[in-house]
Amino acid sequence: MTYQLYYWPTIQGRGEFVRLALEEAGAAYEDVGRRGDGADFGAVAEVLERAGVAEVPFAPPVLEADGRLISQTANILLYLGRRHGLAPSDEAGELWANQLQLCVTDWVVEIHDTHHPLGPSLYYEEQTAEAARRAAVFRQDRLPKWLGYFEQVLAANPAGDAYLVGDALSHVDLSVFQVVAGLRYAFPRAMVALEPDYPRVVALHDRVAARPAIAAYLDSSRRIPFTEEGIFRHYPALDGEP
Numbered sequence: 001m002t003y004q005l006y007y008w009p010t011i012q013g014r015g016e017f018v019r020l021a022l023e024e025a026g027a028a029y030e031d032v033g034r035r036g037d038g039a040d041f042g043a044v045a046e047v048l049e050r051a052g053v054a055e056v057p058f059a060p061p062v063l064e065a066d067g068r069l070i071s072q073t074a075n076i077l078l079y080l081g082r083r084h085g086l087a088p089s090d091e092a093g094e095l096w097a098n099q100l101q102l103c104v105t106d107w108v109v110e111i112h113d114t115h116h117p118l119g120p121s122l123y124y125e126e127q128t129a130e131a132a133r134r135a136a137v138f139r140q141d142r143l144p145k146w147l148g149y150f151e152q153v154l155a156a157n158p159a160g161d162a163y164l165v166g167d168a169l170s171h172v173d174l175s176v177f178q179v180v181a182g183l184r185y186a187f188p189r190a191m192v193a194l195e196p197d198y199p200r201v202v203a204l205h206d207r208v209a210a211r212p213a214i215a216a217y218l219d220s221s222r223r224i225p226f227t228e229e230g231i232f233r234h235y236p237a238l239d240g241e242p
């Protein structure tokens, strides 16, 4: 089966969490908005208005699989985790992985809101003062709290600190890798200062990056670069640069 992934074609965005899981699984998928290396926004928008669909998705990413349209990033990863062994097969382990993935969802919203504290309908340039205040609080309070939480989860894992859930890679490890990579891009100053306090999270990032399927993906043209259009944006003022 070939999956269809519907996501905005020019950014990593939330689609990247799904791409990483598909790539690690070695699953066949079509990145619909990027067919033929193009940028077909219309093909992505279409899935939100498709005729005859009762369970209509609110926003991308959307995965078409088994004749269904599955949306909400964490929900897509729940589905892929089950199908491709990217989550424990027992209920308790699957719920724990899902719980952590929903934490990633919350973390990503906070990261996005550093540059869009008043919401996505205004440009960053229309909310720079609010963004500077929001980002300062994020860097000082929320970023250490989130990194500390995942450090604690790794330290407390009874199966060891190589993975967040049990003794095998899960979709949560892939997502935390992506968040750390994005934070390094968006907040390089803050991350250089903070990273020594979270060695397990940093090691997890490096471990995921070195996985053969992920390393090959990161090196390929399928990996869209970080830009100031995505979730992780490097605005020096938001990273505390004078």
Ligand SMILES: N[C@@H](CCC(=O)N[C@@H](CS)C(=O)NCC(=O)O)C(=O)O
Pocket (backbone or CB within 6 Å): 013, 014, 015, 059, 060, 061, 071, 072, 073, 074, 105
């Ligand atoms: N909670 C959803 C959020 C989905 C979402 O915000 N998608 C963005 C792109 S990353 C979008 O296109 N949103 C359109 C909108 O909110 O109107 C998820 O995790 O998938």
